[in-house]
Amino acid sequence: MVISHPQTLTLQPIENGAPSDDVRAFRRTLGQFATGITVITTNTGEKLTGMTANSFTAVSLDPPLVLWSIRKESGSLAAFLESGHFSINILAENQNTVSEIFGRPRDEQFSQVEWIPGKFGAPLFPGSIAHLECETHEVIDAGDHHILIGRVDNYARFEGKPLLFSQGQFGVPTAFLESPQPAPAAGDPRLDLDNEQTIFMSLLKAANQQMSQLFQEHRHQVGVTVATGRVLNQLTVRADNVEDLGRVAFLGENTVEDALIELAGQNLVAPQAEGKWAITAPGLEVQAALRRSAAEFNAQQLRDIPVEDLAAAQRVLRTLINREFNSESENK
């Protein structure tokens, strides 16, 4: 069996070469590997240190070893080397603010989050989906980083979905739907269910996935990436710096920088004082054109749907968006 690929996939690379030729392009390529997000903390006895990292990986089950890497230039390196231990918090989908707080060195980080001291005194964040408390096992010199291998002393797993970083964007995982089973046989209790109602949620999921896929192809065709589109959108409201643009657009800072470089090359944005960026007059025109194009995509998808069906569908979707979890009424 040979795997076939949809025709819409481009088999020519977007960019390629030797890493030293274009370090930003090389970094974008590395960013094709999706990861969770962790905040790794330590306590030297004199001070607390924490930093956001997505270089975590599990290494060995027996003995229990994990690793992550830290820039040799990082101001936090000394604390991790001195303390001899670290704690890994794997962040949940609603902890992107925590990721941001520890994304760069700043004052008073630990007064901005809830935390409790773990076994070694290093901060653990309630609400994370896992805690791993480690003793530093080995430090390995690796180019511009040190790899820290930790031996896990204690683990804890919690309910919740992970925060995700993929292709420069923050998000959450969506699991594939399981393969459908054959229709139930006569006499099967499943036949007694109201099938039309049962499958409504599956219809909703499938329609959303299909529209998302088509919109991705549309965006590719008009030559805009998620990052350049979002940066332009946000700059129509106010001039802003890289950090704040990343926060409101749920993008990594390197991704925002890449987008600004690309947009500046087309004269769509321009640097201002104090590290801020502003949209230019041509940028405003392009942004308006992109919005019209997105609206046309919407209209095109809805083209032959009767207006009363569309109105009814909107009422249904709005009702569902406002539903809240109610365990009492659920059990009737």
Added chain:
Amino acid sequence: MVISHPQTLTLQPIENGAPSDDVRAFRRTLGQFATGITVITTNTGEKLTGMTANSFTAVSLDPPLVLWSIRKESGSLAAFLESGHFSINILAENQNTVSEIFGRPRDEQFSQVEWIPGKFGAPLFPGSIAHLECETHEVIDAGDHHILIGRVDNYARFEGKPLLFSQGQFGVPTAFLESPQPAPAAGDPRLDLDNEQTIFMSLLKAANQQMSQLFQEHRHQVGVTVATGRVLNQLTVRADNVEDLGRVAFLGENTVEDALIELAGQNLVAPQAEGKWAITAPGLEVQAALRRSAAEFNAQQLRDIPVEDLAAAQRVLRTLINREFNSESENK
């Protein structure tokens, strides 16, 4: 500012302890960190080797270093040590079959996929979202694994979304919606758009996210995980082994094993000949009850929606599911 957590989040761990106490629980905890999926290949000159791995991580930009780890017991280790080079294919969302083919040693793996030889002769898969061709830079002994650090000679980035592995499930990333911008000012061309149509796709996405979140809470309340639910569902159709259950349910094999152990402990499944598992009579009852519970969740969410609105919404969703990408008609 202190981050608050929704009341529905359990702050007590599901499981915790020292790794040696329960190695499966420790592995589930490590699995809270979401990852992409790679297939790493090499060519000794005499034979081709490839294996699925999610332990990939970027280490250093200058020099360009990446790493992954391989079990010391792996039959593929010798080939990677001998060849002195390896190529990393970061898989796209539609390459889960490739992940499966290289998920365990078997014959004729490379006749089952399309591939081209790279710079060092190691196979590269068209359709992957990134290729990284590396020379082995260092091999580090780390517990029951070796860490292989590679120096990247050549990179290539391609269009596409990543295949994702998160909490034992295969899936894709869903990016957060960007923060809303203020309403456009008078005279803004955006005012000319049909707003009701423009926002339909956003309504669809938001409704799907809300229902997905509520269903997750519902499932937690009835005490079933995605994995145990899917394994029970699939076993109603036929007895099956771990590998095939993983394939049809889009679950990792360790996750299927964990689910089978849990279900067997409740007498809901039982081992058969040839490594297969079958559902028991109590298992069939529980599976039917879970289906009824899911149907009741659906009915409860749709409780006060007029039947004609629901029918119209279903027509709209079915129309959208069947849309295909058509660049011609899109541009009218």
